[in-house]
Amino acid sequence: KAGVTQTPRYLIKTRGQQVTLSCSPISGHRSVSWYQQTPGQGLQFLFEYFSETQRNKGNFPGRFSGRQFSNSRSEMNVSTLELGDSALYLCASRSGLVLAGVGETQYFGPGTRLLVL
Amino acid sequence: DAKTTQPTSMDCAEGRAANLPCNHSTISGNEYVYWYRQIHSQGPQYIIHGLKNNETNEMASLIITEDRKSSTLILPHATLRDTAVYYCIVRENQGAQKLVFGQGTRLTINP
Numbered sequence: 678k679a680g681v682t683q684t685p686r687y688l689i690k691t692r693g694q695q696v697t698l699s700c701s702p703i704s705g706h707r708s709v710s711w712y713q714q715t716p717g718q719g720l721q722f723l724f725e726y727f728s729e730t731q732r733n734k735g736n737f738p739g740r741f742s743g744r745q746f747s748n749s750r751s752e753m754n755v756s757t758l759e760l761g762d763s764a765l766y767l768c769a770s771r772s773g774l775v776l777a778g779v780g781e782t783q784y785f786g787p788g789t790r791l792l793v794l
Numbered sequence: 795d796a797k798t799t800q801p802t803s804m805d806c807a808e809g810r811a812a813n814l815p816c817n818h819s820t821i822s823g824n825e826y827v828y829w830y831r832q833i834h835s836q837g838p839q840y841i842i843h844g845l846k847n848n849e850t851n852e853m854a855s856l857i858i859t860e861d862r863k864s865s866t867l868i869l870p871h872a873t874l875r876d877t878a879v880y881y882c883i884v885r886e887n888q889g890a891q892k893l894v895f896g897q898g899t900r901l902t903i904n905p
Contacts (some may be wrong), residue, residue, distance in 0.1 A: 725891060733892055741830060769837075769838075769893075783840070785830075789834075
């Protein structure tokens with residue numbers, strides 16, 4: 678099976694602009710989570726989508742948003758970019774079939790590296 | 795989610811076993827121990843996970859103490875490609891599925 682794919686891999690934007698990142702999960706996976714990684718804060722959870730609904734959200738401002746499509750592909754958007762938004766943005770997918778009891782592993786994509794100037 | 799404590803860095807000689815410890819003294823009964831690693835600038839790679847029994851796969855072994863308050867990830871024959879940051883995470887299996895990453899252990903394999 679192909680792994681999680683993310684596009685674009687690299688992106689340069691300027692302050693005040695907005696950006697949209699895309700994630701295609703592993704085939705058959707219905708849950709997509711997004712994480713931000715910076716040298717100062719490490720890896721932090723942004724949000725999770727399952728069946729087109731946001732199921733969980735991290736502690737990020739409203740400028741960070743996302744959505745999921747019926748084919749489970751997901752996008753995240755950051756509006757009014759700030760210098761501090763420069764980071765590696767990671768997407769992870771899992772099957773979403775687990776209701777209880779069995780560990781469900783998240784698999785990560787390669788990330789999108791965003792640089793805000 | 796329970797918090798984990800890992801050494802900041804470790805070194806290991808190529809070909810030797812690398813043993814990476816993790817303390818999770820506040821782990822609760824329904825929380826699993828997960829290990830991921832991240833090679834520079836790539837996405838985290840899943841290695842292994844377990845609940846209370848020791849686990850082994852093609853990449854590594856996971857030894858969990860009987861009281862579940864600590865665990866050790868073992869890479870049996872470390873190679874230079876195993877140089878990475880290794881994250882130990884404890885997580886519930888239901889409800890919130892977010893992973894809470896600490897700072898991890900920077901493992902350097904030396905030739």
